[in-house]
Amino acid sequence: MQDDRSPKLSMQLSAGGFERFLQDGGGVDFRLNEECWRPLNDGDVFEFVEDPGESRRYCVRIIKKYTATSFSELIDCLPAELFDHSQKQDYLDFFREWWSSEEEAREGVLGLHIEVLE
Numbered sequence: 001m002q003d004d005r006s007p008k009l010s011m012q013l014s015a016g017g018f019e020r021f022l023q024d025g026g027g028v029d030f031r032l033n034e035e036c037w038r039p040l041n042d043g044d045v046f047e048f049v050e051d052p053g054e055s056r057r058y059c060v061r062i063i064k065k066y067t068a069t070s071f072s073e074l075i076d077c078l079p080a081e082l083f084d085h086s087q088k089q090d091y092l093d094f095f096r097e098w099w100s101s102e103e104e105a106r107e108g109v110l111g112l113h114i115e116v117l118e
Helices: 014-024 071-077 083-096 101-107
Strands: 010-014 024-033 045-051 057-068 107-118
Touching: 010 014, 010 024, 014 024, 014 045, 014 107, 024 101, 057 071, 071 083, 071 107, 083 107
Parallel strands: 010 045
Antiparallel strands: 024 107, 045 057, 057 107
16 A cells, blocks of 8 residues: 655664564554654655665554553553553563663653555
8 A cells, every 4th residue: 555645754664573474564663752743643654764774665654643651551551452461571571671761661662553655
């Protein structure tokens, strides 16, 4: 599926996440709910840029934007078809490698259910 709209913004994504979304046709991208992501809404198109290198990119559409005060709360509100809840602790441990509990509490968290457009 192609979308004629220009991407609203670009997000860098690690090589592993970049490949996973491309292979699966989408999924849930987890982030801190930083100011730069707050303008995104359901239906918006944005671009993933592979980090490092930034040479490969593709556009995705937001199916649904989920926000919460913590990753634990966010995971609990995700539908079972989007997230295997038996892996919750593994994900929480992984998120802690990227973001501190202080950052999580200060910013809140974001889950973007996306589909790959191109």
